[in-house]
């Protein structure tokens with residue numbers, strides 16, 4: 001394989017000249033403005049920028065939760081705009097895991113049951129799902145909390161459940177929106193240790209944060225300003 005072909009095969013997600021315009025009460029808000037980025041296998045990216053710079057819009061687009069007004073998004077070789085709903089949810093399930101600032105756990109379910117939630121959308125149903133969820137709970141340090149409900153856990157423990165849930169379909173990329181935004185400094189460090197370990201094991205991570213010390217744990221920092229890339233640096 002040529003160096004060029006190998007580099008292309010390494011791209012897990014690619015945003016090409018993307019613009020996102022929100023129409024709001026008769027006037028347009030240009031949240032993303034002709035933005036292009038490639039994310040490579042094994043990347044650990046922090047997306048930074050002041051409030052309103054387009055971070056969440058970009059993450060929603062990467063997560064196929066929203067569509068661009070113009071431009072192209074290619075995920076795992078698929079042009080997302082060309083996929084019907086069923087193909088899109090299959091590609092999303094295979095390529096993406098999500099972690100949110102507010103954990104988004106289901107209060108009535110145990111740790112293991114919460115981790116299993118994305119499996120319910122997979123067809124055919126994967127055998128050995130229960131063991132997989134227990135293994136992931138153990139991986140994130142919750143082996144002693146398998147039957148606990150979210151209200152019986154600390155914030156850091158709840159975020160660990162959310163990370164295990166994001167891993168359950170073995171996605172290529174984890175998308176995280178302010179994953180430490182609700183956590184104290186020591187707990188934030190533990191969660192970043194966990195994300196760094198997952199990245200060391202080969203997982204691609206794209207995380208939004210506005211905290212410089214959290215971004216410092218990433219290997220690549222992209223700063224947005226007015227829906228454009230202000231800087232893109234590997235560290």
Ligand code: ADP
Pocket residue numbers: 022023024029030031049050051052053054055056057058
């Ligand atoms: P950030 O996450 O960096 O704070 P956002 O991506 O949320 O920025 O927002 C970028 C811009 O788009 C802001 O000006 C914001 O007000 C606007 N915006 C975001 N979502 C919407 C929406 N659903 N409708 C209208 N405007 C929006």
Ligand code: MG
Pocket residue numbers: 055056057
């Ligand atoms: Mg935001």
